[in-house]
Amino acid sequence: MNRDWSELTPILVESIRETLYMVSITIGVGGFLGLVFGVLLYATRKGNLLENAFVFAILNVAVNIVRPIPFIIFITAVGPLTLATIGTTIGNDAVIFAMSIMAAFVTARIVEQNLVATDPGVIEAARAMGASRLRIIVTVLIPEALAPLILGYTFLLIGIIDMSALAGYVGGGGLGNFAIVYGYQRFNWEVTFVTVIVIIGIVQLAQVLGNWLARKALHR
Amino acid sequence: MTAAISFRAATKVFGTGRDAVRAVDSVTLDIARGEIFGVIGYSGAGKSTLVRLVNALETVTSGEVIVGGQNITELREPELRKVRAGIGMIFQQFNLMSSRTVAGNVAYPLKVAGWSKQDRKRRVAELLDFVGIADKARTYPGKLSGGQKQRVGIARALATSPSILLADEATSALDPDTTQDVLTLLQRVNRELGITIVVITHEMDVVRSIAHRVAVMEQGAVIEHGAAYDVFASPRQRATQRFVATTLRDRPSPEVLERLRHRHPGRMITVSVREDVGTGVDVFAGLRTHGVDGAIVFGGITEIDERPFGSLTVELGGDDAAIEALIADLRQTTDVHDLGTAADPRDVPWSAAAEAPAPEDETTPAGVGPDGVRSGGVGLGGVSSGGDAGVTRPFGGAR
Numbered sequence: 001m002n003r004d005w006s007e008l009t010p011i012l013v014e015s016i017r018e019t020l021y022m023v024s025i026t027i028g029v030g031g032f033l034g035l036v037f038g039v040l041l042y043a044t045r046k047g048n049l050l051e052n053a054f055v056f057a058i059l060n061v062a063v064n065i066v067r068p069i070p071f072i073i074f075i076t077a078v079g080p081l082t083l084a085t086i087g088t089t090i091g092n093d094a095v096i097f098a099m100s101i102m103a104a105f106v107t108a109r110i111v112e113q114n115l116v117a118t119d120p121g122v123i124e125a126a127r128a129m130g131a132s133r134l135r136i137i138v139t140v141l142i143p144e145a146l147a148p149l150i151l152g153y154t155f156l157l158i159g160i161i162d163m164s165a166l167a168g169y170v171g172g173g174g175l176g177n178f179a180i181v182y183g184y185q186r187f188n189w190e191v192t193f194v195t196v197i198v199i200i201g202i203v204q205l206a207q208v209l210g211n212w213l214a215r216k217a218l219h220r
Numbered sequence: 221m222t223a224a225i226s227f228r229a230a231t232k233v234f235g236t237g238r239d240a241v242r243a244v245d246s247v248t249l250d251i252a253r254g255e256i257f258g259v260i261g262y263s264g265a266g267k268s269t270l271v272r273l274v275n276a277l278e279t280v281t282s283g284e285v286i287v288g289g290q291n292i293t294e295l296r297e298p299e300l301r302k303v304r305a306g307i308g309m310i311f312q313q314f315n316l317m318s319s320r321t322v323a324g325n326v327a328y329p330l331k332v333a334g335w336s337k338q339d340r341k342r343r344v345a346e347l348l349d350f351v352g353i354a355d356k357a358r359t360y361p362g363k364l365s366g367g368q369k370q371r372v373g374i375a376r377a378l379a380t381s382p383s384i385l386l387a388d389e390a391t392s393a394l395d396p397d398t399t400q401d402v403l404t405l406l407q408r409v410n411r412e413l414g415i416t417i418v419v420i421t422h423e424m425d426v427v428r429s430i431a432h433r434v435a436v437m438e439q440g441a442v443i444e445h446g447a448a449y450d451v452f453a454s455p456r457q458r459a460t461q462r463f464v465a466t467t468l469r470d471r472p473s474p475e476v477l478e479r480l481r482h483r484h485p486g487r488m489i490t491v492s493v494r495e496d497v498g499t500g501v502d503v504f505a506g507l508r509t510h511g512v513d514g515a516i517v518f519g520g521i522t523e524i525d526e527r528p529f530g531s532l533t534v535e536l537g538g539d540d541a542a543i544e545a546l547i548a549d550l551r552q553t554t555d556v557h558d559l560g561t562a563a564d565p566r567d568v569p570w571s572a573a574a575e576a577p578a579p580e581d582e583t584t585p586a587g588v589g590p591d592g593v594r595s596g597g598v599g600l601g602g603v604s605s606g607g608d609a610g611v612t613r614p615f616g617g618a619r
Contacts, residue, residue, distance in 0.1 A: 125315035128275055128386075129329040129376075130305030139328075143319040219318060219360035 008182060008191065015178035016198060022096050022164045022174055027157055030100035034107020039137055041108055042115040049133045066105040071163045074102055075170055090171035099163050106159060110152040114145050147218040154210025158203050175199055222289045223250040224384055224416040225274055229283035232269050243269040245440035246283065256410050256417045258431030258448060260424065260463055266440035267420045271386050274418065275307045276300045288383060305333055308377030312389035314369040316361040322372050323357040329379045347375040351405060367398035374405060385409060387419045391426055403430050424467035428524050436460045448525040453494060470520035470530045477559065477568060484517050484535040485562035487543055491534065492555035495527040502553055503532060510546040513537035
């Protein structure tokens with residue numbers, strides 16, 4: 001095994017770097033879009049701040065259509081769009097594009113569900129103070145739901161790490177590709193196990209951080 | 221002088237077609253500047269919707285709402301925001317932002333109004349001092365008691381120096397002691413700052429202790445309104461009578477009377493105690509003048525709008541002619557109900573209210589006439605003393 005690892009370690013490190021790169025871009029872009037979609041889903045619902053049946057119906061259907069598609073199929077299904085947008089359907093960037101779209105729709109639902117739990121009385125109080133709808137969304141709605149949102153995003157982060165493992169199928173890299181190419185395809189269980197342990201480590205770290213932040217955001 | 225708030229045939233309908241509910245039904249009402257106006261009604265009576273018409277959290281389906289001389293019915297959202305900023309509101313569940321400190325909550329409306337950071341800081345300190353929780357500025361609402369939370373709510377509502385304060389069941393989630401503290405604070409807000417306060421409540425004690433004028437709502441309509449003392453001292457509508465009965469059970473119910481007759485077989489009368497008539501002095505002076513023995517066997521005196529209100533039930537003993545003369549004398553000045561003797565009992569006029577059927581479900585708009593006044597109240601000065609919630613408190617209401 002020693003012979004292998006002197007060679008494999010730099011590749012593993014590069015794979016970790018690639019995974020973190022894909023995951024962080026996705027959570028930034030997809031997470032932000034998801035926040036916007038999620039807020040819109042919540043706010044356009046009947047009786048809420050921006051009540052709008054049309055926008056709500058479109059978003060709701062879009063989320064329901066995209067979310068259940070298995071990601072490996074989704075990568076290829078959005079191929080034409082990926083090609084039109086970033087000019088290629090292979091490699092890490094293509095995967096990031098597909099992941100961001102999927103993440104946006106998944107996040108939309110997570111955000112919406114966490115906002116629903118916000119006390120409508122607090123929103124009403126802010127309206128009674130003369131605050132505009134946009135101000136209420138940014139300065140009341142989101143801060144009030146911050147703790148569950150942080151936990152939601154932690155959950156999302158782990159889902160994105162999961163998605164990123166499929167990058168190898170379309171010529172991308174990262175830990176998933178590493179485990180398949182250097183572990184599975186070469187019958188090297190050790191590589192697979194090491195990859196699993198690295199991923200568990202990353203996920204644990206994310207979860208601990210998320211829990212800590214959520215607790216800080218919860219002033220009880 | 222123009223009224224602080226005027227409702228002109230204000231109507232709010234939720235839903236359409238068969239599901240339509242007239243939450244507020246053609247309410248016409250003036251609330252004067254500088255008064256504490258109570259709106260009392262059971263849940264579902266439409267009072268919360270009525271108060272939300274004032275700051276346009278709800279908008280009328282028809283009719284008009286005029287606030288500070290400005291007809292807000294025609295205003296669009298940006299202008300309505302300005303109106304809202306000039307009206308404070310406090311809530312049953314306080315509705316504080318759990319993500320902000322006490323100071324942060326109070327500063328929020330000031331931020332909305334565009335105050336500078338320095339001015340906000342000064343104003344917040346001033347407000348927290350006024351409501352008596354200056355030491356809690358950096359605490360989060362989650363760590364406060366109910367009474368403290370409502371103080372923060374009041375400070376926040378007063379931040380931008382509004383001319384009107386709306387209190388939506390502001391004490392309903394508080395225990396009795398805390399309720400009194402908060403009511404006293406509201407009274408200070410009214411007296412020291414001259415702010416018009418509209419108090420929405422289902423608790424008679426709230427209206428009784430602070431409201432100058434009152435409206436009683438049932439099924440979206442105002443069924444009775446006027447000076448708090450007049451409305452509650454001689455309630456005409458059954459709902460009003462039921463509210464009065466919850467605050468002071470000063471008249472014996474038929475069951476109680478039955479027991480009283482057992483212990484006190486002699487002649488019994490119930491004498492009304494009002495601000496101007498029938499005070500205890502009159503009763504005792506009468507007893508002395510006519511040489512009649514008297515024992516107070518039941519009763520209670522409390523305050524409405526800081527004026528005395530209640531009744532005393534007295535067993536009289538002595539010469540029959542002297543008793544008749546005493547009763548005739550008392551009738552000159554106040555209401556006297558002759559309960560007769562154990563051997564020759566007379567019905568209590570107020571038992572009629574107790575035996576009347578319970579009102580229909582308050583949320584259904586059925587049974588309201590076009591003018592919104594329910595027919596079929598109960599006779600003369602009758603105070604319901606039915607056996608529903610509450611305890612008999614001889615003198616219990618006296619303060």
